[in-house]
Amino acid sequence: MQVIDPDTDPRSEPSTGPHDVITMGRIGVDLYPLQAGVPLAEVGTFGKFLGGSATNVAVAAARLGRRTAVISRTGQDAFGDYVHQALTGFGVDDRWVTPVPGLPTPVTFCEIFPPDDFPLYFYRLPKAPDLVIHPDELDLDAVAAARVFWMTGTGLSEEPSRTATLAALAHRARTGPTVFDLDWRPMFWTDRSRARTAAGDPGGVPPAGPELGPEGARPYYAEALRHATVAVGNLDEVEVATGEREPAAAARALLAAGVELAVVKQGPKGVLALSASGERAEVPPLPVDVLNGLGAGDAFGGALCHGLLAGWDLERTMRYANAAGAIVAGRLECSSAMPTPAEVDAALAAGAVR
Template structure:
């Protein structure tokens, strides 16, 4: 068997079309930039930028944008073997408006259906998924079939391999709540989130996402509810109040954000995710992992793009040193 990947992510891919003017409504924007996007994809890119071997399980359209996505994955050092094309649906595009410091409306074009929701359980390389040191999946992958069944199949395979003694570092559930993908609202999502949490070892989400998953909103109550649902580590992102992380063994870390001049807040959470994976793989103490991930997120928030903005180790370490 080949050497296991450090990180395999599963979920969204697409093309981000970002305005090259800030503080301007889309109707008035005159020029745009094209970037690789999608939360799970960005996390794989973030991990690769930090020197980790990563791959993404996803699907594109069989179109020029799909070709672009696979080309960009390779250029970022992410294995694209499981980023396969679908005949029936176009590669998604996402537009945003940029109003710093905290208003970044997103417009998803994923109709009639996004190819990344056509991931099928019988097409998964479950051996690779089970052996990866970290497997990262998202709430969006649970919103429709066949992606929902495929995502849960991957989680169950991971859990079975872990019970059999496989050397895994973490199975991460990025709560990733996108209301436009759930026509019936949070109540429809919660049972599927509950099932996924049974098989994950780490849960990551902001307060809105934690509330969807658990029904509670106070940060420490969210963390406890996630632990009660089955994970070993709950990471609750609180925006300007920083991040709270609580481990089942009683270890707790609550760290503030890194202040930066925000250009585009989109993608900061994905940089946080890739750095969280990096810290878990390195075996760092919880507080250092959170500080490092916060710094990576801050760097991306200070830049325009998502994937191409993901920082290197030296960039994150320079920001951490500057704060000391």
């Protein structure tokens, strides 16, 4: 883990100004096997890391020198304590990460079968605290003032987080770069109301019911896209949001839905970005020996925020974000693997991750 020295790092100094990046969404603990190519049932040792997509993006941007914060919630437990310690160590503002009594901090396991098979196992029951973000708890002025605001599709999957996320977007009112990470995780989109009825449970947190599928999610994605200025997703995610899978068609559909910049990640084919002004960038991936591809998208996201804040042109931003993602794909962990500016610059200069 990168540890911030409060005597030398400017990110540790108190500030009343706006954050460079505020993210809102998943947080938790990643327990990743320290052996690659071994089934989870046979793994003997694990590493513990800060996790959650929105959290990783904040860490990635902080590693690039940006002042960042996360809006999320944890359990009131030892893993929740660890999350706060890790955020502080990475220089990420944790003031809006609050506990939810009675719910455990989520834990995620993975299996590592390079180069392209990384099954995830989410432990987020009976309900993840990061889905219990209430609208009246939000610091809407801080959200509006942030130079970049980043939210995720998972935050739309359940109440009250769905209403809180849409309230944050509406209050921000596109006053600056507002990024919608499409972040499609079908197992999170379940119908708890139907499950409660079936179980005869009149209160509390009901068990998850049947998956709602893309059709159930698409109206909420459409509402969020109305408030976002940037949309980012892989081929599966853009198809959920727009019904289009062909990259250029999906990017055009995202622009038609209201965003000013559409970024479509195409895996081994690289990334395609289209802007409403007609700017286009199609950038191939940087060669890398993949160890664990799970954090690459979040590193890409943090670097995308960095490029937006720097005012770079579209191709430079995409190349930089691709390089950041490739670096993390060659490492085991996610949050603590996020690259520094010097590491990204070196990878770009070399034309590969070494």
